[in-house]
Amino acid sequence: MISTRTSLRRMISFACAMCIAILGNMQMTAQVSTDSPQTSISPLLSNPPDTRSPIDLTAINDPNTGKAAFSFNGREDPPVIRAKPGEDIRLTYVNAMSTESHERCIDGHA
């Protein structure tokens, strides 16, 4: 891909990537300690929560990573929206993200 980013931005992105990778690894370690040995280290797939209209969905910044996330019923688990043909999907979408870019947060200087 042709990149138009400056080298500074690349460095910040790299720092972000490192940070996310470390966080990802922490989550994986947590799974290792909670899973039973018979089913190896991976969790069983869970379907996302189901919902139907009316729906409340909020965009937040995750308090730990600063990354954007959908919050639904108090959890960062975007629901499967189900609807019948002929129905209305009524959805209130709240932007509760920070006014500042989260990249500063992941970079450790926010």
Add this chain to the structure above:
Amino acid sequence: MNMTNLHFHGLHVSPDAPQDDVITMMAMPGQSLHYVVNIPLDQPPGLYWYHTHPHGESYQQDLDGLSGAIVIDGIERYVPEVQHMRERILVLRDQVIGKDDPASQELMRKIELSTRTCSSSTEQPERIFTVNGALRPQIAVTTGEQQFWRIVNASPDLYADLQVDGEQLEIVALDGMPLAFHNPGHPVEFATHVLLPPAGRVEAIITGPKPGAQATLRTRCFDTGSDGDPNPAMVLTDMVNVLQPGSIPPPTPVDARLPISKPLSPALIERVESSSPDFFVNFTEDKKGFYINSRKFRPSDPPMTTVSIGAFHHWRVTNQTKEVHPFHIHQVHFLVYAQNGVRLKRPEWLDTVNVPVEGNVDLMMDFTDPIIRGMSLFHCHLLSHEDKGMMAKILFK
């Protein structure tokens, strides 16, 4: 800036507020949007998805995970056996990895990320797939059990060329549209693998492997071109022979008077196919940005084209770059019937299609539905390209 909104990808709904409007509906931090989206009675039942669509910030928000699945009820009307199968919703998203740090190396090992590349891209992979937020989760499937898997590629720019070890995918729907919707006599199609560009969906019947057999859902390596990003092979999920407790809920009943198919006469298709294109979309890029028909999108732009509702149109989408681009248009599906001038053996109804490197696709656009009137969009669904200008407006009149 963290502005945001929602796009209801693939739904045949109005592009005007308060429905699928990503042009004028925008929420800054602290603001809210109130959507009322009228799903039409003839919306093809299947898998769609929602994601944010603020021009300039789409890529980062989608990469962070601002996406989810939408299921329109009633697919069992086309393939009745799926109502007795366990349904799995698989949302593919990304996890960012570093290059040489031990944590990233461990993640790459876990998903068996292939170091062999299939493309001329020389860059290192920067992201890997998660399934419903987990890295290589396991799916409980007993031997011989059939399950109905509904998979959406919600990545901003990774392609998923999906295959299941040792079996064929029995495809029921692509991009939310049951195969039987336009071809009532042909409700399923078997394939060894299926390419989902970013935003693509597949719904397929999967059979549990024989005892002792290892079976995984994986993506094959995909060649994105010499200017493209690496898109290596990796494992997405393992099937494990575990009996899952709990009964399968019956499907939500739908109105049996609903239209169940929209067969098109071969004469109509032939007439559109043999006509010269009504509109050309040319994807180009340079170091300053990404373009459609030499124009970089700005939110204040007038429509690049205006269409009177009521007919099928022939569009040709051409890629003049050295990387692939997925073409997407809001509000409608289209029939992909030729690639690089060669007629496809199996034309497909999609809402997002890959356009090959320095190649083109011929599409029959379904602009017949009066419900879609208003200002809409078409764009490259590599979302960083969309953010950097590879998008244009279309006015449905």
